Amino acid sequence: MSLDLGETLESPSSPATDSVATPPPPTSATPTAIPRIALVGTPNCGKTALFNALTGARQKVANYAGVTVERKEGPVVAADGWRGRVVDLPGTYSLRARSPDEAVTRDVVLGRFAGEAEPDVIICVADATNLRLVLRLALELKSVGRPMVLALNMFDIAERQGWRIDVERLSRELGVPVVTTVATRKRGMETLLDAVRGLAVRPIEAHAWREPTSTELRVAHREAERIRKACVTQPTQPDTLTGRLDSVLLHPIAGSAILLTVLFLMFQAVFTWAQPVMDLIKAGFDHLATLVAQVMPEGVLRSLITDGVISGVGSVLVFLPQILILFLFIILLEDFGYMARAAFLMDKVMGGAGLHGRAFIPLLSSFACAIPGIMGARVIDSKRDRLTTILVAPLMTCSARIPVYTLIISAFIPNKTVWGFVNLQGLVMFGLYGAGIVSALLVGFIIRKLFWRGASEPFIMELPAYKLPDAKNVIMGVLTRAKIFLRRAGTVILSMMILIWFLSSVPGKPAGAVGPAIDYSFAGMIGHFIEPVLRPIGFNWQIAVALIPGMAAREVSVAALGTVYAVAGGAEAVGPLGNALHNQWSMPTALAFLAWFIFAPQCASTFGVVKRETNSWAWPTAMFAYMMALAYLAAFAAFHIAKASGL
């Protein structure tokens, strides 16, 4: 790597002060001339906090074109009205990208990302208490030739811990302006912007970049180390808090016990805190549908609005509270620095199934709902590990399966005690959850062995120092997740819901016809058409029909069964659905139905999210196919084993 010190030695102070003295008047800033500022830094350097401090709540979150990497951008306005646009690039230790996220950082920095404007100025963000690796990154970034500022973030913590940093010397050695910042308190923002403005007017002399060889990396490390030794004095009494916490939190026994406790609390919160709000949302949408039904004349349009749009949006929005609580926990744990520890503790278990330690939290989230789980898989760097995690996430028993399981269990499994102390119904429920976990691990293992043989990603991860999460940044993070989820609910998921409504209600019931309306719809036709295929697994046509609207969400199958049976059965089936099913289904059919729902890909929203996250229809299709095959096999086995054993 060429360090090229001669060219930049004059840069640190003079241009910055020059331009501060003569700032461009705010009125002269035309939209095309707004400078673009890119934030680059190592993971855990407080880059997102700095981005939040610069842009406030006006940030836009989307995906980069063609890849599922989050693109965060927002406007920044200086005290005197000067404007810029800031883009927050994924954290990296090097421009040599190891993951899709890091490839975005590299390509945007190098100005070769199609559709992205080249950055005018780079802010290299550094954790002032942990400068070792970022100085090498800064040297690499500087060699690209774009104007750059180094922001020494978390400077308050560094001062409190007793770090002494010679900022002027550092600026001279690196040949770039160096600014100290405390993003969480918005300190140093104006100074940082002044430095950026000084550089934004300079012409860019972009150099060619190529991957450094290991020899060049060593040379750069030595140079970074020389600079660090010259400019940074370590505290005489190093911070021992992280070490003391780790000796408990990473302890083989105590650490695992604490991890389990944290997870237990998290799921308690997801299920109990979310429930009242979920009930409220559901009641609200039901109420809205009733209101609309009262004012609108009966017909296809009313049905579209009440049964399609309102109940469709409602059935997705009802998951919002769970998603918010889950992400609140995930972001808190991430910001505290615990997530890396959880990955450390779980790596061996996950690794046995060919998964990365970091896959643990996304898979766990999938117990609430596969959608946040699949969205959460973004914490995994490697593309292959991320895909494996996404593919197995829907096998985890999500909360939408609970209504299906409880209905069938209460109707068919006797409420008795076995082995002296175990409730049989509870045991079956536990078995269904267990089957989901075991099959997810097995499928992960098979995917690894079959498709990605030999290519095992290394597990090398920095364990960041523990930090108290900043309330404002946590809230902004949770709100960002909520926005992403709502946008998805409003586009892909809503359109699928309307498609399913269309299939279930068109064509309408002919006048004077008997039987449920759904029986005459496309869904009914499809149900009757596929019934012969489902007969070997013990399903009748009523089940086949109910499975079509059940594609909207698993618990909708319960409602659809109610529709099919309540009307078809006449007066005697008006009682609870469970009784109706008990009278109409055999035990082998019920067990096959349970086995089906462990695996069946009965959730259109999941496929919508997988499509978004993988940016291709190939992966959702593959997922649908393998889950369908497993569901059929499992139901077939359950039906015939139960029949053979005389149940």
Next chain:
Amino acid sequence: MFSGRAKSPESSGVVPLGSAARGFSGVVVGVGVASNDGGLQAGELERRLLEIGFVEGARVEILHEGAIGRDPIAVRLDDMRVALRRREANAVMVQADAGEAAYLTAAE
């Protein structure tokens, strides 16, 4: 997979980091020695290790071990902490501090 007995300490005290036990402390003397069953090319693993700070001259100390098979390991690397699997750690050669040789065999 990993066994503390696999590598007996040489007289020089240079061992792969992946074979050292908790409490080991020493200095990195080589990075990029090919790991036996790794999925990555040796050169790629070498560069990743370098990028996260495993560079000749860095001080290492094994702080924690995983509960199952004592894998992965958490190490202090100068003034930062890094977690990695023993398989990857085997590509880092470390020279034990004087008087630390006991830890090499303490692995079993």
